Amino acid sequence: MSRRTPSDTSAGNTLYPGVPMDARALKAGLTPLFLPVPPMFERSMGYTGKGRFVAFYWGACDELCFFDDSLDSGAINSTAWQVFREHPSVRLHLLSFDFGSADLPARHWLLLHREKRRFYVGDPARVESFLEEQAYPDGKPYRPTAGKATLTLDECIMLAGTIEEVLERELSPEEMMRRLAEQQSVCSELREWLERLG
Secondary structure (H helix, E strand, C coil): CCCCCCCCCCCCCCCCCCCCCCHHHHHCCCEECCCCCCCCHHHHHCCCCCCCEEEEEECCCCCCEEEECCCCEEEECHHHHHHHHHCHHHHHHHCCCCCCCCCCCCCCEEEEECCCCEEEEECHHHHHHHHHHHHCCCCCCCCCCCCCCCCCHHHHHHHHHHHHHHHHCCCCHHHHHHHHHHHHHHHHHHHHHHHHHC
């Protein structure tokens, strides 16, 4: 007779039925949260990446929230992050963790396993290390560091042209309003889902 642990399968997970735990995350020292993941969570945060695992946290830089999936990182929808974090049903699960604020950097990051729909928590260094191991299972590609990067004149001109193109792209007022309405809509959807949670 074999003994099953909560991380074996969803059937063996007696603490949180229906959602399996990831043995690699547990082995990495990450703490599983027994909190359902909203189906629109990534969309509400503004995350559009492809990572299987993605971390979220509040940065002390300009009052922004961020994501990191080891392949990409950037700012997320701070309003949606606050709606999620401050909901009473969620806050209860997050009380012993510090995801940062506008004044202080995060001491913990919220990690989402996107396939298994499970949250984990860990300190930034541990989560970053875990994300890197998942993104580069054979080890991070070797990139020699020679102190300073040297660019040719052609590369500088090409880079300047690319930056200029990006800076020239301004959003029209209509596009800005469309994006704002979309952001408000998905925040409302998140809020409604959390209200049904309890």
